[in-house]
Amino acid sequence: MQQPEDRASASRQHEGNADIYDEDGVIRASFLAHIGAAIADRDVLALKKDLADLHQSELGDLLEALLPDQRRALVHLLGEDFDFAALTEVDDSIRQEIVDQLPNAQIAQAVQELDSDDAVYILEDLDEDDQEEILSQLPFTERIRLRRALDYPEETAGRRMQTEFVAVPPFWTVGQTIDYLREDQNLPDRFAQIFVIDPTFRLLGAIDLDMILRTKRAEKIEDIMHETRHAIPATMDQEEAAQEFEQYDLLSAAVVDENDRLVGVLTIDDVVDVIQQEAEEDIMRLGGVGDEELSDSVLATSRSRVPWLLVNLVTAFLAASVIGLFDATIEQIVALAVLMPIVAGMGGNAGSQTMTVTVRALATKDLDIYNAGRIIRREMGVGFINGIIFALLVGTVAGLWFEVHIGFIIAAAMIINLFVAALAGILIPLLLDRFGADPAVASAVFVTAVTDVVGFFAFLGLAAWWFGVG
Amino acid sequence: MQQPEDRASASRQHEGNADIYDEDGVIRASFLAHIGAAIADRDVLALKKDLADLHQSELGDLLEALLPDQRRALVHLLGEDFDFAALTEVDDSIRQEIVDQLPNAQIAQAVQELDSDDAVYILEDLDEDDQEEILSQLPFTERIRLRRALDYPEETAGRRMQTEFVAVPPFWTVGQTIDYLREDQNLPDRFAQIFVIDPTFRLLGAIDLDMILRTKRAEKIEDIMHETRHAIPATMDQEEAAQEFEQYDLLSAAVVDENDRLVGVLTIDDVVDVIQQEAEEDIMRLGGVGDEELSDSVLATSRSRVPWLLVNLVTAFLAASVIGLFDATIEQIVALAVLMPIVAGMGGNAGSQTMTVTVRALATKDLDIYNAGRIIRREMGVGFINGIIFALLVGTVAGLWFEVHIGFIIAAAMIINLFVAALAGILIPLLLDRFGADPAVASAVFVTAVTDVVGFFAFLGLAAWWFGVG
Numbered sequence: 001m002q003q004p005e006d007r008a009s010a011s012r013q014h015e016g017n018a019d020i021y022d023e024d025g026v027i028r029a030s031f032l033a034h035i036g037a038a039i040a041d042r043d044v045l046a047l048k049k050d051l052a053d054l055h056q057s058e059l060g061d062l063l064e065a066l067l068p069d070q071r072r073a074l075v076h077l078l079g080e081d082f083d084f085a086a087l088t089e090v091d092d093s094i095r096q097e098i099v100d101q102l103p104n105a106q107i108a109q110a111v112q113e114l115d116s117d118d119a120v121y122i123l124e125d126l127d128e129d130d131q132e133e134i135l136s137q138l139p140f141t142e143r144i145r146l147r148r149a150l151d152y153p154e155e156t157a158g159r160r161m162q163t164e165f166v167a168v169p170p171f172w173t174v175g176q177t178i179d180y181l182r183e184d185q186n187l188p189d190r191f192a193q194i195f196v197i198d199p200t201f202r203l204l205g206a207i208d209l210d211m212i213l214r215t216k217r218a219e220k221i222e223d224i225m226h227e228t229r230h231a232i233p234a235t236m237d238q239e240e241a242a243q244e245f246e247q248y249d250l251l252s253a254a255v256v257d258e259n260d261r262l263v264g265v266l267t268i269d270d271v272v273d274v275i276q277q278e279a280e281e282d283i284m285r286l287g288g289v290g291d292e293e294l295s296d297s298v299l300a301t302s303r304s305r306v307p308w309l310l311v312n313l314v315t316a317f318l319a320a321s322v323i324g325l326f327d328a329t330i331e332q333i334v335a336l337a338v339l340m341p342i343v344a345g346m347g348g349n350a351g352s353q354t355m356t357v358t359v360r361a362l363a364t365k366d367l368d369i370y371n372a373g374r375i376i377r378r379e380m381g382v383g384f385i386n387g388i389i390f391a392l393l394v395g396t397v398a399g400l401w402f403e404v405h406i407g408f409i410i411a412a413a414m415i416i417n418l419f420v421a422a423l424a425g426i427l428i429p430l431l432l433d434r435f436g437a438d439p440a441v442a443s444a445v446f447v448t449a450v451t452d453v454v455g456f457f458a459f460l461g462l463a464a465w466w467f468g469v470g
Numbered sequence: 471m472q473q474p475e476d477r478a479s480a481s482r483q484h485e486g487n488a489d490i491y492d493e494d495g496v497i498r499a500s501f502l503a504h505i506g507a508a509i510a511d512r513d514v515l516a517l518k519k520d521l522a523d524l525h526q527s528e529l530g531d532l533l534e535a536l537l538p539d540q541r542r543a544l545v546h547l548l549g550e551d552f553d554f555a556a557l558t559e560v561d562d563s564i565r566q567e568i569v570d571q572l573p574n575a576q577i578a579q580a581v582q583e584l585d586s587d588d589a590v591y592i593l594e595d596l597d598e599d600d601q602e603e604i605l606s607q608l609p610f611t612e613r614i615r616l617r618r619a620l621d622y623p624e625e626t627a628g629r630r631m632q633t634e635f636v637a638v639p640p641f642w643t644v645g646q647t648i649d650y651l652r653e654d655q656n657l658p659d660r661f662a663q664i665f666v667i668d669p670t671f672r673l674l675g676a677i678d679l680d681m682i683l684r685t686k687r688a689e690k691i692e693d694i695m696h697e698t699r700h701a702i703p704a705t706m707d708q709e710e711a712a713q714e715f716e717q718y719d720l721l722s723a724a725v726v727d728e729n730d731r732l733v734g735v736l737t738i739d740d741v742v743d744v745i746q747q748e749a750e751e752d753i754m755r756l757g758g759v760g761d762e763e764l765s766d767s768v769l770a771t772s773r774s775r776v777p778w779l780l781v782n783l784v785t786a787f788l789a790a791s792v793i794g795l796f797d798a799t800i801e802q803i804v805a806l807a808v809l810m811p812i813v814a815g816m817g818g819n820a821g822s823q824t825m826t827v828t829v830r831a832l833a834t835k836d837l838d839i840y841n842a843g844r845i846i847r848r849e850m851g852v853g854f855i856n857g858i859i860f861a862l863l864v865g866t867v868a869g870l871w872f873e874v875h876i877g878f879i880i881a882a883a884m885i886i887n888l889f890v891a892a893l894a895g896i897l898i899p900l901l902l903d904r905f906g907a908d909p910a911v912a913s914a915v916f917v918t919a920v921t922d923v924v925g926f927f928a929f930l931g932l933a934a935w936w937f938g939v940g
Binding site for chain 2 (some may be wrong): 011026027058063064065078178190191192212216246247248275276279280282284287292294306310312316321330331334335337340341342344349353356357359364367369371375376379389390417443446448
């Protein structure tokens with residue numbers, strides 16, 4: 001195992017080599033071919049030299065670009081020189097594949113050189129037995145630290161925190177603190193804050209590093225520390241922790257256990273990943289896609305998408321049965337069948353506009369009880385105005401295409417459906433949110449069901465009544 | 471104007487007061503009522519006391535929760551004690567409203583107390599005349615700095631950077647540097663890195679603060695600095711800069727002009743906002759919504775949503791004209807009209823699943839030339855398998871509902887349309903991206919057009935051919 005000092009300087013040298021990417025940010029074909037050839041030649045020296053300068057994220061991108069056989073061979077050839085931190089940068093299934101290939105002893109060796117948050121990220125996906133075997137091969141303190149983080153539930157601050165941090169007592173001076181930092185060999189690789197604790201590890205405050213640097217040596221720590229109002233409970237959901245970082249522009253925050261004792265530090269780079277991931281989840285859910293990954297197989301992908309399509313199938317049959325009510329009318333006036341998808345489709349589009357805005361505003365907490373009333377009124381207004389605009393357009397075209405009565409009927413149906421679409425687009429996500437369901441997951445089905453049913457019923461029903469058929 | 475030192479300590483004290491929020495993260499009704507009453511009473515002292523501890527984002531949330539009249543009155547009552555930084559935390563239209571209400575002299579006074587990036591954020595939306603008038607009332611160096619940032623195009627790193635930074639020459643020692651930091655009165659409020667420059671301001675390297683703290687006083691700066699491979703050109707797009715931060719886990723990065731001279735520093739808190747904003751844009755575009763805000767009026771909202779609905783109307787008429795080709799067939803077999811929306815709708819849903827995954831993978835650069843072939847083949851496989859699953863389901867139900875022949879026909883149409891939907895869902899975003907268009911904006915229209923047209927044509931066409939009518 002390397003000394004922390006060496007680790008720090010080693011990781012600092014891995015500044016990366018952006019030359020491996022082309023202008024579009026894709027790994028250069030020439031670089032990939034070069035590495036591929038070295039793998040084929042089993043040229044370990046060349047590989048170590050070429051990959052030595054890569055940042056962990058660059059090595060991650062390279063692993064993703066290689067063919068599975070090349071990937072396996074590369075990890076095998078690099079042996080102990082393979083930078084495990086790269087595994088935090090690749091798809092879950094690729095990480096799984098690489099970790100499965102390696103003996104537990106080598107993994108145990110490797111995770112000791114990682115920051116604890118990276119080590120937890122890799123260990124948490126292993127099955128219980130492998131996890132235990134690896135943990136049992138670690139030195140005592142390392143084992144305790146990782147187990148503490150792994151004991152917190154998934155997606156909490158405790159899981160994402162780094163258990164290495166710098167903490168000093170309040171009665172030290174700035175000078176003592178700087179001397180301690182110069183001497184101590186067990187500092188984390190990087191840190192942006194120093195925490196102040198009492199002898200029982202209870203958190204008293206924090207100091208940003210720039211504050212230490214601009215203060216005279218004789219000053220007391222307790223006089224320059226600020227109370228940390230933003231300490232994060234270890235059990236806090238990672239999304240909530242991320243919102244705390246965003247709102248207060250934090251760079252790092254203390255993580256405390258239920259007794260207010262400092263157990264770790266959450267840093268902004270982890271939070272950036274969480275923010276990215278949560279936005280991603282919302283996009284995927286709105287599109288009717290679950291937690292799938294690009295590296296998933298055909299069968300896994302199909303399996304994850306069928307449930308959503310099934311739910312939609314039910315609403316599609318519901319809409320079809322509404323049309324079925326008016327089959328006699330359609331038999332007489334076939335123009336209705338030609339035009340009816342326009343009414344339903346425009347309603348669906350207008351509804352999903354409102355729904356997208358609502359779901360997003362709920363996620364970012366921009367929509368709350370103080371403006372919900374105003375937003376509902378606004379959406380009703382927009383639905384009504386857009387209803388009139390598209391009633392005029394569609395009514396005119398349909399009147400010219402078929403006959404003037406059909407033009408009036410479709411115009412009336414458009415106004416009704418676009419107004420209902422606006423209402424459904426805002427009320428359905430609000431209600432789902434109120435009842436604790438995730439509005440991003442379920443809103444689209446309900447909104448489409450409403451706009452289809454109302455669209456078909458309004459258009460065909462008006463026609464049946466007006467023409468007196470069916 | 472306050473001294474920088476005071477400013478720094480003042481902003482540090484504004485740690486915020488999370489008690490103003492309830493469990494859902496919404497401002498407490500009691501707090502809002504309390505502030506509302508103080509505004510009505512014109513009780514300036516009480517307001518100043520109650521708002522003194524608020525973080526800028528908390529004051530921003532409060533402004534958004536107040537009624538427009540209360541907002542205006544509050545800003546007026548607080549006068550010079552109104553924290554302008556809160557304006558960077560509110561909706562564009564609310565910022566506009568508050569800034570319009572204030573005399574330029576007061577704005578000029580206030581922006582001097584802001585970090586340059588916040589000042590630019592507020593100034594950039596003003597019209598040219600007001601901007602010039604405010605800039606002309608600023609002290610020389612402040613004016614030059616802000617003008618330099620404002621001269622870079624919108625949405626570039628140069629616009630978002632902070633022009634205050636700490637820079638030292640390479641031949642200084644760590645001790646000299648620390649002494650300089652202790653003495654200098656003109657330090658930025660917060661900093662996480664020290665930059666190393668030559669006499670012409672050319673960037674030589676950077677040092678993280680923890681490195682300064684853990685190094686002996688006698689060491690030379692040039693021996694502990696690292697070369698900054700990740701210097702950001704001031705003209706770089708903010709999204710690209712954000713990706714650089716994400717990939718390399720940066721906390722701050724030097725911004726350089728075209729001659730490689732240090733002009734500012736970009737910090738992670740600005741980047742978090744950019745990441746949030748870009749993910750937001752993708753969600754909104756996929757939902758057919760432009761750059762609207764919750765505070766927009768009914769008319770502004772309607773205007774921003776009509777274009778998307780218009781485009782969809784064209785494709786809806788295209789689909790209707792396909793149905794029109796088969797009006798004779800529908801007249802004979804009205805069951806076709808009842809069932810046809812199922813074929814088109816399921817195709818639309820399956821297509822949008824594939825499209826969502828593709829658009830997102832393109833945005834995060836996870837989809838590139840190395841895996842595009844594999845992903846296209848995967849989506850074709852998923853489309854085929856899901857086509858068979860839903861062909862069996864829909865065919866059986868339709869066969870029982872109407873007759874067995876119709877069951878077979880709709881089954882065949884489902885297989886065709888779900889396969890085409892998968893192809894359209896992946897190829898359309900890929901092609902749009904290749905030709906430089908934003909796949910998030912245009913993909914949905916094209917995918918729906920394809921699944922509607924193919925869905926109706928396959929189902930009605932097969933029926934017309936099989937039954938020999940139409």
